[in-house]
Amino acid sequence: MGDTPLRQGPGPERGLFSLAELPPPLIQGLTARSVELFHDPRAHDRPLAAQVVGVLFTRTSTRTRTAFTVATLRLGGSPVGFGPGDLQLNTGETVGDTGRVLGSMLDLLVARTAGPLDELRNLSRSGRLPVVNAMAAQEHPSQGLCDLATLALTFGDLTGIQVLYVGEGNNTAVALAHGLAAVPGARVTFATPAGYGLPEDELRTAERRAGTVGAAVEQIHELAAAPADVDVVYTTRWQTTGTVKPDPDWREAFRPFHVDEHLLDRWPRASFMHDLPAHRGDEVSGRVLDGPRSLAWTQAAMKLSSAMAVLEWAAGPHG
Known part of the structure; x- marks a missing residue:
């Protein structure tokens, strides 16, 4: 047998x-x-x-x-x-x-x-x-944990950390929302082009969890409405792996969300994060990505x- x-x-x-x-x-x-x-x-x-x-x-x-x-x-x-x-x-x-x-x-x-x-x-x-x-x-989610670990390596205790995410509300943004919603006192603001924000159900889920630990998760569509104080400015490439945007003119909606030295200088003490790969000239300038305030390469090693x-x-x- x-x-x-x-x-x-x-x-x-x-x-x-x-x-x-x-x-x-x-x-x-x-x-x-x-x-x-x-x-x-x-x-x-x-x-x-x-x-x-x-x-x-x-x-x-x-x-x-x-x-x-x-x-x-x-x-x-x-x-x-x-x-x-x-x-x-x-x-x-x-x-x-x-x-x-x-x-x-x-x-x-x-x-x-x-x-x-x-x-x-x-x-x-x-x-x-x-x-x-x-x-x-x-x-x-594994990127989200990597991001939290990079923040912890850089700032130590994450209680009260303030993060500004700039760009599409993609799967990396969703993980960041759920991760920071578990950190007491944290605030994460998602500055996304209109029509390219986080899925409503994911945003609501993160907001509910954030409320239980005194954190805040919010979404805006104009960088002029960004918080006055930020510890980290985070962006990702505009074209998410495995996706295609239906609007052929989508880049026009994203151009105001380019992270360059002028934008980063609104927060002189803020660090910069990017989950990579990066497209210099699109979502971020080379001077920011490769500059002294960038944590992107530590983030990659993490x-x-x-x-x-x-x-x-x-x-x-x-x-």
Whole structure:
């Protein structure tokens, strides 16, 4: 007789899908752990030893894919990479069937699809394994944790931090909203072109959480209405990975939101952040991106330690 066939049904979803679903103490803990691992990448006991981590990226990635691959190796695990043309999803196999197969062979899956977040939840349920959202259409939570860790590295205690985000209300902005909404006394203002703001339901969710910790999340559509005091000015590239804007003249709406030295000088003590890749001359000037107030390159390096913190948690009993 051969081995007994595997006949398991779907299980509960596990992993990191949205920062809105993580309690504030956990977000703060992952932020602190990211900073600790940034200072000492060996401050762990190889929690992924003998584990295999799938790294599925159907969209382009430099920082996130490299970070999660290297983080798996640093934590003692073995990564298996999948590119956009590698899986039978391209020939019509369902997400559920794919998840079931991957779950029978992998211990954990990191996935970037730029598609619906529900696809990642389905992979987790069908495969009965933890899944880390490395970017879906709705949210980029691992970037949000990286951003919080970069802020913590720079400013220490984040209580009362004031952030101005300039540009499209994309999946990075959604993660930043949910992350800072968990920080006591924080204020984040999203200055977005009209028609390109955060999704209303995400904004309302972040506002409700912010109210429980004395934080504030707000959205404006004119930079003239930006707060007088800001610790950080944050922008992202205008064209989000995996998306196309329906308005052919969309750049005209975005031009007033270009971050140059003149804009940054409205807040002489503010730092600058960018999740990269950057298009100098579009969302940011080269003088700002490469200038002395830019945290963008520290932010990029923080991707690795924040990925390590996420994988360590996701592989544990509560992931």
